[in-house]
Amino acid sequence: MSANSNDNDGDRVSIGEYEESGKCIECDAEKLTHDYERAELICENCGIVIDEEFIDDGPEWRAFDSEQRENRSRVGSPMTNMTHDKGLSTQISIKNRDGQGNPISSNKKAQFYRLRKWHRQARISDAKERNLALALGELNRMSSCLNIPRNIQEDSSKIYRQAAEADLIKGRSIEGVVAASLYIACRKNGVARTLDEIAEAARITRKELGRTYRFIAQELELKLPLSLPQEYLPRFCSKLDLSQQTQIKAREIIQKASERGLTSGRSPTGIAAAAIYISSVVCGEKRPQKEIADQTNTTEVTVRNRYQEIKKELDIEINV
Template sequence: MSESETTISAYTEREQPPDERTEEQERESERTCPECGGAVVADEEHGETVCRDCGLVVEEDAIDRGPEWRSFDRDGESKSRVGAPTTKMMHDDGLSTNIGWQNKDAYGNALSAERRQQMQRLRTWHERFRTRDSKERNLKQALGEIDRMASALGLPENVRETASVIYRRALSEDLLPGRSIEGVASASLYAAARQANTPRSLDELTAVSRVDRMELTRTYRYVVRELKLEVAPADPAQYVGRFASDLGLSDEGEWRARELLKTAGKTGVTSGKSPVGLAAAAVYAAALLTNEALTQSEVSDVAGVSEVTIRNRYKELLEASEVGDAGGGADRASA
């Protein structure tokens, strides 16, 4: 080893440069709490560095050094940096772009007349190119119909997604020939609402659909049979909450209505009867039991069933409730 190399190595071992020593000391001080000298840990969820012993916040608003992309798929493999998650409610799964209708540039200034005409032509051609063939155009129309009816009925997002998937399955298995797009779309939405335990009556769906009730029921039975959908029988109690909310029924009245339906189900009164009519009758009977001012006409308007149905069903529910109470009392007496 030469004399110069020996001198440099000796200098390195003996003394470090001031800047390097200062940085090492700062890193050492960051690893200990300035109050109690305990170890500090990084809380990445809140962006803070805190002491493990005394809880002192040593540093806040830390820089997130993780990836800037977000994963929108279920497996976490897609590293998309922009855009909304894919959805089955759009014919192209939401992967295409849209040209806005604001007629303004990036700075918010209004476009000239010539530029507005140009953008209008671009929008027209863009809409034409979004669908490749008649099959995609029909799918786009059907999904728009499902979204329109779901909005009118107040159905949540998961029901719309399920209805879109059911319609896509019907389209892929060639169930549409001989049937209207609106009919299959309405049947898909009705089946999706039943599967999600947020059912709507056939009268409610017919009111917002472009097909009549007979075509809707026929198409619904065909779609359920061909696609082998698992749809449980409608439970009258699923309608009670919505009817009670629309009619302003108290919590006690809603509880009474559910109890009436539960007792009637045990005695077999609900078998073979319309769940909507049973729910409406239960709400009316519960209003009578809780001394709330509610007429059959008001219940009929909300539920979409006739007053005759309500009169017949609420008497059956009250009789079943008396039978159930008597049977329960006899059981308790024998015990």
């Protein structure tokens, strides 16, 4: 049965409803599968054919490695928010080689050096684009230092563009606004990065970063989820060279502490550090509080206080 087998108005309305909702028009299920051999869109739940004879907009060729993909592709790079012109302008390669891959002469090298220089200047038309190009370059540097995924970088650049369009950058440093955009994107996507880490990568103070990110989030009306201690466990345990068993135990401790209300109003990194200390002792992989504090960007006092609270409330027996 095909949802668009009849040409009446009802079927056309149904397909339009599917395009808006992304659900099956019969059973409201979201499990839809593309059958590329028959060119059909099928609901896995009820079996109805929602659409048929759709057009495959992919390439007509296949590639089995990156070299084949590069040689067979006849189009440029996809649009990206990581460049000020969204990647729509042309670029002159920095490789001093001709179309056959042979080195070019010294005279040609000097000529292409001048061409690249003029081309870079021509791509930036005004001060606004120059500011955006500098900001996105700074964002790329910070993301590289902090090992931020590509999708988070894209979100950060979107937030920075929104802040620039809303005229929120005046009176603030480029580094501060870029760092705030990066921190907001990390919070939105559940990527655990602390204010101290981002401030250090941006070479600004923690106070400036905190003030800027709160201002931008308020002006752009961004609702940021709370940072959870669990989000920091994989990275912190990796830094401390702890086993998976210790990480799982720390997660259980944090879950129980959350149920008792011990995590509300407290720093998530402090809770994570205390849970890691307790689990490392319980699992026989004890790490000193000082080492844990250094690797989690907290203080020994914070680790000790959170550790005492959790130990007392959860009635955990620890032989230190």
